Amino acid sequence: MSYLPDLVCLSHLRWKFVFQRPQHLMSRFARERRVFFVEEPAWGPGPTRMEVSRSPEGVWIAVPHIEVEGASQVTPAPPPGIRMDPDLLEAIQRELLEELLEDQGVNNFVLWYYTPMALAFSRRLRPRAVVYDCMDELSAFTGAPPVLVQREAELMRHVDVMFTGGHHLYEAKRERHSNVHPFPSSVDVPHFAQARRGPDAPHDQAHLPRPRIGFCGVIDERMDLVLVEGVARARPDWQLVMVGPVVKISPDSLPRLPNIHYLGGKSYQELPAYLASWDVAMTPFARTPATRFLSPTKTPEYLAAGRPVVSTSIRDVVRPYGELGLVRIADTPEAFVRAVEESLSQSHEEWLPRVDAFLSRLSWEHTWRGMKDHVDRAVEARSRQHPVSTPEPQMET
The missing domain is CATH 3.40.50.2000 (Glycogen Phosphorylase B;)
Structure with missing residues (x-):
């Protein structure tokens, strides 16, 4: 044997x-x-x-x-x-x-x-x-x-x-x-699909007004903090929820505005509950040498949770997600705001089946x-x- x-x-x-x-x-x-x-x-x-x-x-x-x-x-x-x-x-x-x-x-x-x-x-x-x-x-x-x-x-x-x-x-x-x-x-589709069943929002997020635009992942030098701040200033009525540990950058470098909320790192088991009450998910990565070859795990996780996604033009997000119309792509605060507005108004009836068909192979x-x-x-x-x-x-x- x-x-x-x-x-x-x-x-x-x-x-x-x-x-x-x-x-x-x-x-x-x-x-x-x-x-x-x-x-x-x-x-x-x-x-x-x-x-x-x-x-x-x-x-x-x-x-x-x-x-x-x-x-x-x-x-x-x-x-x-x-x-x-x-x-x-x-x-x-x-x-x-x-x-x-x-x-x-x-x-x-x-x-x-x-x-x-x-x-x-x-x-x-x-x-x-x-x-x-x-x-x-x-x-x-x-x-x-x-x-x-x-x-x-x-x-x-x-x-x-x-x-x-x-x-x-x-x-x-x-x-x-x-x-x-x-x-x-x-992606572990069943795990993140729990968000579609609408579990109660965690206590540190439940009090936030809507709409909520969320990110979960490591917050480090790859994050476009200028973009995040620009979106927050352009739409003070939106709540930007940042879930994840701050690594290799000083917390003092993070933009601090009333509508940006840093909730810290959460366990893998907790993530679906956070995603469940987001209206749009985002991946606001900077376009730098550190992100040139990035393939964000967040993209398919957001989609499995049934959240519309707006991302910067990271190549492995543009292709295939952007080209298939599953994710909106924007790089400036103005374009990002427009993309989020479109995501907030979109119907899921046609989009979600295409998401699920794509994720069935992933x-x-x-x-x-x-x-x-x-x-x-x-x-x-x-x-x-x-x-x-x-x-x-x-x-x-």
Whole structure:
């Protein structure tokens, strides 16, 4: 009897941050095999160790914990004034990762990268296959390390199969590897369709007048804050509801007007209730290098919730959503206001069936199965070249 290899995922994103692409995919892989999701280090009281826990979805979450002398709490980045030699940090991560795999009996596994930077401490591993799921062009993000481009080039020389988070990103990467496949953002339709049944508005939103124009997602340098402010000033009778954590930008940089409401991050389970009482959903992303290859997960989620959508001209939103007439596209405050006004007055009778027909071909289950097929073929191809024994994994409950 043969056994599926474990999956070891090296990620720059936290499992508990927001429930997005890595969480959807790894949760599904965990139905059939052991999955270890290795995060970037956390910093705090000692000793240095790998902290391992299990998520409700059955994924093993491993967080390298770096000791900071005198620290009283754990932080996701080194406290101010604390500097660690990069080579030393990589050595610590390498040792903790290798100890984790040895302790858990992980010797038959697929290595899955979300960040090329993890290559620095994982080069010595001997996986059955290597996967790179390139969600975005990370080198274009604020604060990206200069070496990231070099690391990605090195990683792509070793991967067996590569996925991209959108079609535009696929077009940019397909000439750099012989086995690249586009897998744009998908959606859990039943989850977000709960919004169509009209659950009661959450307490921090229920008191807001209508109409409500909402956004949910990470609020960071990709957001067009000038556009958001311009819309709010043009229509003070509209309530702009911003649901999500503020990341990598100062909260002081956010426009503060009486009709803009920042409600903070919410759990994945709570999102349908927020979307249910929005009149229009929006994706007001800036058009910058950081959004050039963006494929927003929010777009299909909004549509599954039955909300009309207005978006800036992000390429993977324009095509296919804008071209199919499922989403309105606008880039200036004036055009955005007009698009929202049109959305508020539109009839759903003709539009919603077309939305549902499109979404019927788009699901995380379908995406996962497609990726799994490619991964299985990569494992099989490597096995033909380098036959190995596949011992039974140590299953834990």
